[in-house]
Amino acid sequence: MEIKKMFIDGCWVESISGKTRNTINPSNGEVLAVVTEGDVDDARLAIAAAKKSFYVTREWRDTDAQTRGDMLLKIADEMDKVRDELARIDTLNHGKPLREAEADVDDAIHCFRYYSSLIKAPHGGVYEVNEGFGKMHSYTIHEPVGVCAQITPWNYPLLMGVWKLAPAIAAGNSIVFKPSSNCVLSCIRLFEIFEKVGMPKGSVNLVLGAGSTIGNELAENKDVDMITFTGSTEVGQSIMRAAAGNVKKIGLELGGKSPNVIFADADLEGAVEWAMLGIFLNQGEICSAGSRIIIEESIKDKFVRRLAERANAITIGNPLENPDMGPLVTESHMNKVLDYIQKGIDEGATLVCGGYRYTEGECAKGYYVRPTVFDNCTDDMTIVKEEIFGPVVTVQTFKTEQEAIDMANNTEYGLAGAVFTSDGARALRVIKEIRAGITWINCYNPCFNEAPWGGYKKSGIGRELGIHGLEEYQEIKQININLNPGVVGWYEH
Numbered sequence: 001m002e003i004k005k006m007f008i009d010g011c012w013v014e015s016i017s018g019k020t021r022n023t024i025n026p027s028n029g030e031v032l033a034v035v036t037e038g039d040v041d042d043a044r045l046a047i048a049a050a051k052k053s054f055y056v057t058r059e060w061r062d063t064d065a066q067t068r069g070d071m072l073l074k075i076a077d078e079m080d081k082v083r084d085e086l087a088r089i090d091t092l093n094h095g096k097p098l099r100e101a102e103a104d105v106d107d108a109i110h111c112f113r114y115y116s117s118l119i120k121a122p123h124g125g126v127y128e129v130n131e132g133f134g135k136m137h138s139y140t141i142h143e144p145v146g147v148c149a150q151i152t153p154w155n156y157p158l159l160m161g162v163w164k165l166a167p168a169i170a171a172g173n174s175i176v177f178k179p180s181s182n183c184v185l186s187c188i189r190l191f192e193i194f195e196k197v198g199m200p201k202g203s204v205n206l207v208l209g210a211g212s213t214i215g216n217e218l219a220e221n222k223d224v225d226m227i228t229f230t231g232s233t234e235v236g237q238s239i240m241r242a243a244a245g246n247v248k249k250i251g252l253e254l255g256g257k258s259p260n261v262i263f264a265d266a267d268l269e270g271a272v273e274w275a276m277l278g279i280f281l282n283q284g285e286i287c288s289a290g291s292r293i294i295i296e297e298s299i300k301d302k303f304v305r306r307l308a309e310r311a312n313a314i315t316i317g318n319p320l321e322n323p324d325m326g327p328l329v330t331e332s333h334m335n336k337v338l339d340y341i342q343k344g345i346d347e348g349a350t351l352v353c354g355g356y357r358y359t360e361g362e363c364a365k366g367y368y369v370r371p372t373v374f375d376n377c378t379d380d381m382t383i384v385k386e387e388i389f390g391p392v393v394t395v396q397t398f399k400t401e402q403e404a405i406d407m408a409n410n411t412e413y414g415l416a417g418a419v420f421t422s423d424g425a426r427a428l429r430v431i432k433e434i435r436a437g438i439t440w441i442n443c444y445n446p447c448f449n450e451a452p453w454g455g456y457k458k459s460g461i462g463r464e465l466g467i468h469g470l471e472e473y474q475e476i477k478q479i480n481i482n483l484n485p486g487v488v489g490w491y492e493h
């Protein structure tokens with residue numbers, strides 16, 4: 001098999017060590033591709049290329065905003081041409097159903113188009129200032145940060161990358177990008193597009209390899225001006241520590257254990273369908289997953305019965321054939337999810353449906369887990385406290401609104417949450433009390449390029465997408481102009 005390479009300083013290269021890693025198709029355990037496995041030295045080459053591109057050749061940095069915007073449009077157009085190929089790659093590499101991968105690619109294309117427009121919009125501000133120093137004007141401009149390192153997880157292999165790459169490129173930074181080694185193939189294809197549209201040498205670099213080596217180097221290296229990371233809270237904490245050396249700018253999109261609060265006056269059928277989308281979309285491998293259902297006691301039994309019926313009807317199979325759910329991403333991740341399920345049983349939760357590896361027919365060699373619902377859960381159970389990142393949902397009950405709010409907030413995380421009720425005032429009251437960055441009323445999981453995405457508490461720092469997502473990759477410079485040059489009179493006395 002041809003070895004898939006890294007893209008450093010405008011060239012496709014194998015790692016210095018010559019090591020490789022097999023990428024596995026999770027639907028059947030077969031080798032999908034052989035990928036070069038970079039190390040610290042490869043990361044350093046990429047950082048040096050990005051540094052030279054930003055501080056010496058300055059080709060991308062000095063390009064005007066209109067030309068940068070046009071380049072993003074070209075990238076989007078090229079992605080559109082290979083949309084089906086990109087979706088197929090993510091389905092084969094990650095395991096998500098093809099229609100979900102197609103939606104991801106469409107979103108990613110739109111993200112480039114969105115930032116292509118946004119970078120040309122007016123930005124900065126003009127301020128009325130105190131004139132104690134004579135007549136002054138104060139205004140601000142936005143500038144690129146410099147060398148940006150970006151590290152992404154495997155759950156949305158292409159899309160999580162694009163959320164970072166599109167605004168960072170638009171802003172004029174030079175980039176070293178590292179995807180999760182589980183799912184690198186769609187990002188390699190994306191960098192082929194960067195090369196095709198003519199991104200200047202060294203402005204976009206792709207490194208491939210383990211987080212503990214390459215990832216850590218990106219976080220530590222003093223030539224990196226900024227690091228943005230999407231992944232687990234534990235790794236996010238280690239990145240924060242490593243980034244302290246040169247006080248890098250930092251953006252963290254971390255884990256979640258998000259509450260889905262359902263009141264008795266909610267449309268029950270609608271709440272069940274949204275709860276399904278909240279936890280079983282993308283096999284539950286979603287940071288914002290509604291993994292804790294918190295429901296008013298009086299409707300709990302009816303809701304759980306219906307949820308189990310619907311979960312049991314979920315079809316599982318080869319993700320290219322568009323079942324409701326595909327396999328989990330790797331064998332080890334599947335085993336981690338199965339361990340959590342066992343813990344749930346051991347700690348006394350009631351297993352209502354699912355709870356096992358699915359091996360029927362052609363699924364025998366894949367990493368499939370049936371959608372799993374646990375009833376009678378309590379705040380102290382491991383499955384309620386820890387992020388499982390799979391198709392497993394817990395159900396807890398409340399009697400009063402305050403109890404629901406307290407339970408929703410009883411978590412170290414603060415990424416997302418939802419409320420279902422037909423009482424508009426209550427919906428707003430409760431959602432305002434939930435300590436989370438992304439919330440929904442009477443729906444779960446829709447997400448938009450135009451609106452900011454990010455978490456409270458241990459779910460992260462900063463925001464991606466929307467205007468905030470662009471500003472993360474920009475420095476703000478204040479410029480103060482003296483309109484009356486001459487003596488200020490400060491030292492008169």
Ligand code: NAD
Pocket residue numbers: 151152153154155160178179180181209210211212213214215216219230231232233235236238239252253254255256286287288387389415454455459460
């Ligand atoms: P992970 O933290 O294991 O890995 C994420 C990335 O970090 C990978 O590229 C990995 O190689 C790299 N990495 C690992 N150790 C590193 C280290 N010591 N230094 C630097 N980099 C290192 O996460 P994962 O298993 O790939 O993804 C799942 C996690 O991502 C979940 O916790 C999920 O909630 C989170 N996530 C969050 C968001 C969000 O927007 N908040 C979105 C998607 C996923």
